[in-house]
Amino acid sequence: MHGHVLKLGYDWDVYVQNTLISMYSVCGNMKSARDVFDESPELDSVSWNSILVGYVQMGDVQKAKQVFGRMPKRNAMASNSMIALFGKMGLLSDACHLFNEMDEKDVVSWSALISCYEQNRMFEEALNMLRERVPIY
16 A cells, blocks of 8 residues: 555655554554654644554553654544553553643543543542542432
């Protein structure tokens, strides 16, 4: 696929670059995904989220943190991905810290943090978060 992109001269198109980054990430080839990312003439929020999600899916906390730290503009999707990764890796304090720093939390943000507690067998805390989000009458 990548060869065809180069051969046809579409390597300048940000949409095509983002698709390649995503394709390599989904296939677990983060070296090639990172090469495409680093060589892209233009990076947009999709580019940044695609490379971040690749590292999150691989469970690479260090590289995900590096990308997240360099993102020009963080969005809820990026923050939610990081919260999920922190929870999966048992880094609850990092997940809570990031969640508390978020200006706008969506239903995915709340679900990600509740899942962090659940994954780390902190069931009472998970229920408390659920009650905070959705008061039970």
